[in-house]
Amino acid sequence: xxxxxxxxxxxxxxxxxxxxxxxxxxxxxxxxxxxxxxxxxxxxxxxxxxxxxxxxxxxxxxxxxxxxxxxxxxxxxxxxxxxxxxxxxxxxxxxxxxxxxxxxxxxxxxxxxxxxxxxxxxxxxxxxxxxxxxxxxxxxxxxxxxxxxxxxxxxxxxxxxxxxxxxxxxxxxxxxxxxxxxxxxxxxxxxxxxxxxxxxxxxxxxxxxxxxxxxxxxxxxxxxxxxxxxxxxxxxxxxxxxxxxxxxxxxxxxxxxxxxxxxxxxxxxxxxxxxxxxxxxxxxxxxxxxxxxxxx
Numbered sequence: 209x210x211x212x213x214x215x216x217x218x219x220x221x222x223x224x225x226x227x228x229x230x231x232x233x234x235x236x237x238x239x240x241x242x243x244x245x246x247x248x249x250x251x252x253x254x255x256x257x258x259x260x261x262x263x264x265x266x267x268x269x270x271x272x273x274x275x276x277x278x279x280x281x282x283x284x285x286x287x288x289x290x291x292x293x294x295x296x297x298x299x300x301x302x303x304x305x306x307x308x309x310x311x312x313x314x315x316x317x318x319x320x321x322x323x324x325x326x327x328x329x330x331x332x333x334x335x336x337x338x339x340x341x342x343x344x345x346x347x348x349x350x351x352x353x354x355x356x357x358x359x360x361x362x363x364x365x366x367x368x369x370x371x372x373x374x375x376x377x378x379x380x381x382x383x384x385x386x387x388x389x390x391x392x393x394x395x396x397x398x399x400x401x402x403x404x405x406x407x408x409x410x411x412x413x414x415x416x417x418x419x420x421x422x423x424x425x426x427x428x429x430x431x432x433x434x435x436x437x438x439x440x441x442x443x444x445x446x447x448x449x450x451x452x453x454x455x456x457x458x459x460x461x462x463x464x465x466x467x468x469x470x471x472x473x474x475x476x477x478x479x480x481x482x483x484x485x486x487x488x489x490x491x492x493x494x495x496x497x498x499x500x501x502x503x504x
Contacts, residue, residue: 209486212500214390215357215413218336219315220276222246223482224407226359226392228417229280229319229340231255233427236265240272241425241474246482247416249277250317253304262304266311278315278338279308283323298325309333317359322346324353338392340415342370344382357390358383359415363451364396366418366462377409384410398464400484407501418464423474433471441466 213224225247227239234252243249251269256262269277281301305316305326316330319340330337331354339350340359347358360383362376374382376395383391393411397403398419406414420426422433439446441463450463472480489499 209482209489209496210498210500211482212498212502213407213412214502215392217502218357218390219248219278221248223478224411224413225403225478225481226250226278226317226338226413226415227420228394228415229282229317230417230420231282234280235427236269236272238420238425238427239277240269241423242416242420242478243269243273243275243277245475245478246275247478248315249273249275250280251277252280252282253308254282259303259307263307263311266308266313270311276315277313278317279304279313280317280319281305281323281326283318283320301326302329305329309335319359322349322353327353327355340394342373342379344374344379344386347383347387351387351389355389357392357412358387359392359394361415362393362395364463365394366450366460376406380406380409380411396463398462398467400481400488402464402467403481404485404488407499410504412501416464418462419468419477420474421461422465422468422471423477424471425474430471436461436465437468437470439465 211223215224223246227242227247227250229250229252231252232255234250235255236251239249239251251265253262281304314335316335317338318326327337336356338357338359339355340361341347342361347360350358360379362379363373364376376393380393390412391410392413392415393406394415397406397414403414422437439461
């Protein structure tokens with residue numbers, strides 16, 4: 209089946225799937241597997257303290273795949289503080305942007321805090337800017353700043369939370385109502401039904417994070433992955449860690465881990481997701497060779 213959405217058209221990817229930004233792990237070996245499988249792989253720039261190492265990884269990525277990929281820049285989850293400090297931080301982030309642009313990269317994702325200075329430079333270069341938000345008012349602000357698409361994260365996801373966070377269902381359906389730009393859904397999505405549900409709610413793509421933590425390419429010890437696969441997402445401790453507000457970022461599985469049963473390659477995971485999604489659509493009477501939500 210051919211998948212046509214505003215995000216597949218914008219990013220020139222086969223499937224409406226975007227890789228999450230992984231601190232420490234989001235490098236070319238991991239990201240290229242996702243791009244090769246038909247989604248948008250993401251290299252996380254801050255994984256490279258040295259700009260030269262960042263550029264080398266981009267070059268490696270281009271050797272590993274000819275498919276599109278993006279660069280993530282996660283900003284501090286607060287105001288940058290003091291003018292001098294702010295200028296120093298902005299200069300560092302813009303150095304990553306310039307390095308990526310010099311290597312022909314034109315897709316950038318940001319998260320954490322508002323990033324208009326990055327947005328302006330990406331726009332000047334004719335690039336694509338996607339901002340990740342937890343709240344709809346932040347998404348609306350990013351749209352006004354010129355974002356080409358928004359990733360909206362529901363409380364089912366992991367990482368930084370906000371005391372006013374809503375569920376993926378509420379965020380995506382309200383984003384569809386309020387935003388004019390394409391929407392990428394994130395938070396607890398780990399299987400074909402979650403994927404289709406997000407598209408039905410109004411998303412133009414989904415962002416996979418936790419689902420990829422149970423892949424062979426994820427650069428984490430196998431013992432850690434096997435431990436994650438044994439997690440009970442309904443256990444009180446796990447529930448509290450996911451749903452209670454916290455100010456600390458943590459690299460742990462979201463509720464999406466409940467859909468994963470064994471370690472598989474990224475290619476196999478995406479093939480399984482797309483095949484099952486197609487089978488479900490067919491069971492609903494959707495007997496078409498193309499999924500097209502461009503006019504929805």
